[in-house]
Amino acid sequence: MNDNGSxxxxxxxxxxxxxxxxxxxxxxxxPSGRIIGLLGANxxxxxxxxxxxxxxxxxxEGRATTFGxxxxxxxxxxxxxxxxxxxxxxxxxxxxVGQLIRYxxxxxxxxxxxxxxxxxxxFEINIGARVGSLSPGERQKVAILIAIGFKPQLxxxxxxxxxxxxxxxxxxxxxxxxxxxxxxxxxxxxxxxxSDVEKVIDHAVIMDHGRIICDRSFDDLREQYHRIRLTGLHxxxxxQLPFAGVLDCRRNGTEALLTVRDQxxxxxxxxxxxxxxxxxxxxxxxxxxxxxxxxxK
Amino acid sequence: MRxxxxxxxxxxxxxxxxxxxxxxxxxxxxxxxxxxxAPNHGGGLFGGFLVCSFLxxxxxxxxxxxAASKTFSFCLPDHREAVRRLVFLVGLVVSLAFLxxxxxxxxSPSSPGPFERAxxxxxxxxxxxxxxxxxxxxxxxxxxxxxxxxxxxxxVLGLATSVVVLCIMFDVLETIQYPILHWPVGVIALAxxxxxxxxxxxxxxxxxxxxxxxxxxxxxxxxxxSQIHQRYRALFxxxxxxxxxxxxxxxxxxxxxxxxxxxxARYAWGALYTxxxxxxxxxxxxxxxxxxxxxxxxYFPAAAPMVMGFxxxxxxxxxxxxxxxxxxxxxxxxxxxxxxxTLILGFSMVWVLLFGVLVGLTHLLAPLVxxxxxxxDTLNLHAISFKVVLIxxxxxxxxxxxxxxxxRKPVWLALSIMLVTAIMMTSSTPLxxxxxxxxxxxxxxxxxxxxxxxSLLYRIAMYSDLARQ
Numbered sequence: 001m002n003d004n005g006s007x008x009x010x011x012x013x014x015x016x017x018x019x020x021x022x023x024x025x026x027x028x029x030x031p032s033g034r035i036i037g038l039l040g041a042n043x044x045x046x047x048x049x050x051x052x053x054x055x056x057x058x059x060x061e062g063r064a065t066t067f068g069x070x071x072x073x074x075x076x077x078x079x080x081x082x083x084x085x086x087x088x089x090x091x092x093x094x095x096x097v098g099q100l101i102r103y104x105x106x107x108x109x110x111x112x113x114x115x116x117x118x119x120x121x122x123f124e125i126n127i128g129a130r131v132g133s134l135s136p137g138e139r140q141k142v143a144i145l146i147a148i149g150f151k152p153q154l155x156x157x158x159x160x161x162x163x164x165x166x167x168x169x170x171x172x173x174x175x176x177x178x179x180x181x182x183x184x185x186x187x188x189x190x191x192x193x194x195s196d197v198e199k200v201i202d203h204a205v206i207m208d209h210g211r212i213i214c215d216r217s218f219d220d221l222r223e224q225y226h227r228i229r230l231t232g233l234h235x236x237x238x239x240q241l242p243f244a245g246v247l248d249c250r251r252n253g254t255e256a257l258l259t260v261r262d263q264x265x266x267x268x269x270x271x272x273x274x275x276x277x278x279x280x281x282x283x284x285x286x287x288x289x290x291x292x293x294x295x296x297k
Numbered sequence: 298m299r300x301x302x303x304x305x306x307x308x309x310x311x312x313x314x315x316x317x318x319x320x321x322x323x324x325x326x327x328x329x330x331x332x333x334x335a336p337n338h339g340g341g342l343f344g345g346f347l348v349c350s351f352l353x354x355x356x357x358x359x360x361x362x363x364a365a366s367k368t369f370s371f372c373l374p375d376h377r378e379a380v381r382r383l384v385f386l387v388g389l390v391v392s393l394a395f396l397x398x399x400x401x402x403x404x405s406p407s408s409p410g411p412f413e414r415a416x417x418x419x420x421x422x423x424x425x426x427x428x429x430x431x432x433x434x435x436x437x438x439x440x441x442x443x444x445x446x447x448x449x450x451x452x453v454l455g456l457a458t459s460v461v462v463l464c465i466m467f468d469v470l471e472t473i474q475y476p477i478l479h480w481p482v483g484v485i486a487l488a489x490x491x492x493x494x495x496x497x498x499x500x501x502x503x504x505x506x507x508x509x510x511x512x513x514x515x516x517x518x519x520x521x522x523s524q525i526h527q528r529y530r531a532l533f534x535x536x537x538x539x540x541x542x543x544x545x546x547x548x549x550x551x552x553x554x555x556x557x558x559x560x561x562a563r564y565a566w567g568a569l570y571t572x573x574x575x576x577x578x579x580x581x582x583x584x585x586x587x588x589x590x591x592x593x594x595x596y597f598p599a600a601a602p603m604v605m606g607f608x609x610x611x612x613x614x615x616x617x618x619x620x621x622x623x624x625x626x627x628x629x630x631x632x633x634x635x636x637x638x639t640l641i642l643g644f645s646m647v648w649v650l651l652f653g654v655l656v657g658l659t660h661l662l663a664p665l666v667x668x669x670x671x672x673x674d675t676l677n678l679h680a681i682s683f684k685v686v687l688i689x690x691x692x693x694x695x696x697x698x699x700x701x702x703x704x705r706k707p708v709w710l711a712l713s714i715m716l717v718t719a720i721m722m723t724s725s726t727p728l729x730x731x732x733x734x735x736x737x738x739x740x741x742x743x744x745x746x747x748x749x750x751x752s753l754l755y756r757i758a759m760y761s762d763l764a765r766q
Binding site: 055086 | 540553563570622625629760
């Protein structure tokens with residue numbers, strides 16, 4: 001990505017918490033109209049990065065701009081275009097869900113009441129319940145509703161689905177896909193449930209120990225890494241397999257399972273034919289891609 | 298490792314507990330010293346040790362409750378039996394230790410104790426010592442039951458201190474040891490019955506089921522923000538069941554929505570709304586407290602600044618600083634600061650108005666209310682000086698600053714409020730100081746308080762991280 005036309009631009013951002021470097025010279029540009037998956041282990045710096053984008057955290061070094069404004073100086077006009085689901089789901093516990101929704105909606109002139117009604121029905125939200133009495137999953141549903149109710153141009157989701165049940169998660173992903181159909185809407189989603197994330201993202205940013213170790217389109221990543229199931233057509237496999245870029249190989253006599261990088265399907269098939277084998281080629285799921293990328297670094 | 302041994306290790310493995318031991322030792326020594334220095338040497342010694350046993354019961358039970366309330370411990374094999382055995386084992390050891398210390402102190406020629414009176418028939422010494430041992434174990438078990446049944450672990454130290462202070466204030470040590478010396482057989486019988494009942498009670502599966510996952514803030518949990526948040530949520534779910542009138546909801550929502558997007562007033566109204574939703578349904582409590590405090594201040598006008606200063610400090614329980622909120626609405630840093638300042642002003646005004654009305658009432662009622670005689674003293678209702686009305690104006694900004702700084706650090710928040718209270722007590726209690734405060738001085742103090750607190754709040758809002766790790 002480059003900075004041209006980016007709605008978020010971060011240049012060499014570093015952030016310390018005491019002796020811990022949470023962000024280490026992070027540079028990132030987020031163009032509009034993308035769903036970006038922000039992946040990383042606990043403590044990798046994902047939440048810090050997201051909070052820096054919206055100006056909740058101030059970087060110790062570097063510069064972060066969102067909608068062309070330095071993140072620290074984001075004002076009502078810019079923030080009215082940003083929806084944010086907080087990892088800890090901090091809400092006003094003493095309000096009822098209905099009060100909270102009305103309170104938040106009062107801030108946004110473009111609040112979409114149709115979307116609100118549909119969401120409340122689909123996600124079975126009890127608007128009369130006290131927020132403090134909600135289960136973690138119910139709190140998360142409410143947090144998502146108040147973040148998307150005004151159809152923000154930039155939606156930042158920090159572990160939004162961790163407490164949702166499978167059905168609610170599926171509905172939530174459908175909702176994200178529906179939201180992204182509007183032109184120039186951008187979603188940044190941080191999640192540990194990679195099987196869910198891979199259904200919606202078109203770009204992946206992988207973080208490790210405060211650094212971005214991978215910032216690529218998801219399609220490129222899927223093309224870069226493949227899994228090959230190799231079966232000998234007439235007897236056992238040769239001792240030496242001819243494939244380049246092998247990251248992992250498990251074999252037993254006539255079969256082998258390989259993980260390779262930077263090999264085109266055509267090239268793999270040609271090489272398999274050369275050793276009298278049949279190759280079944282699959283793209284790696286995001287979870288495996290993540291593991292491979294982190295291990296490679 | 299045996300389960301009993303593992304549970305015993307709680308008593309020394311947690312280094313923070315050594316601080317608790319120091320506090321308990323201090324309280325115990327204070328009681329013993331008090332008993333020994335009484336006019337009749339050793340007059341309340343048994344009573345002092347009974348209170349110490351009670352404190353030990355609180356401590357040991359609190360530690361066991363911390364383990365029993367964790368869900369994983371419910372399924373640990375034989376853990377239930379270990380809790381009961383440990384509670385009784387420590388109780389017996391503690392009672393035995395106090396018995397030996399008592400004997401050592403009482404048989405010492407320099408400390409003639411209460412035995413001189415109690416053992417006059419001769420041969421009663423063993424019976425009285427047995428009675429003391431049983432009573433000590435019963436007091437220990439009573440402390441354990443208080444923790445198991447009533448309170449959170451985190452408040453054990455506060456309860457312990459209150460018990461000691463009350464014992465000293467009302468001089469009850471001799472009274473509570475009276476049955477040990479005069480009805481030893483009855484005390485032994487009652488203590489044994491209580492011990493047996495406790496043994497049965499703590500061994501019931503139902504007790505363990507009820508304790509499992511029980512909301513419980515342990516000794517060191519206040520440092521753990523997630524624990525506190527969990528308890529807060531439970532509190533809001535169970536206690537805050539009343540709502541503001543729908544008209545108030547609609548009024549605020551309309552006002553917020555009709556302000557311009559970039560208008561700071563929009564965010565100020567928002568902060569007032571969320572606070573009203575919290576405060577308005579609870580208005581009776583603070584109002585009754587204010588009435589009681591002003592009445593007290595009317596009868597003891599010298600204490601007026603101090604007791605009336607406590608009420609604005611209570612604001613900290615209702616003040617939710619918009620600067621630190623992680624709920625993102627469209628307001629930026631400046632709007633967050635403005636909303637916080639408005640909230641501080643709002644709270645100050647409410648207290649000033651309330652105090653103004655109540656202080657005004659004392660001026661009206663002072664000539665009419667007859668004097669009250671209490672314990673030989675005649676008390677008159679005095680008209681309280683209107684100067685005290687300025688106290689909330691000076692204090693609420695400090696409360697707002699402290700709450701903003703430590704909204705996610707409950708222990709620091711509590712310590713800061715205690716510090717403010719201590720400063721207030723030391724600076725306002727001396728009689729002359731209160732009278733010496735001129736209106737000009739009060740205004741200068743208020744302006745200074747606002748100036749310092751607002752500039753610090755602005756700095757926090759503009760130049761610091763607004764959400765904590």
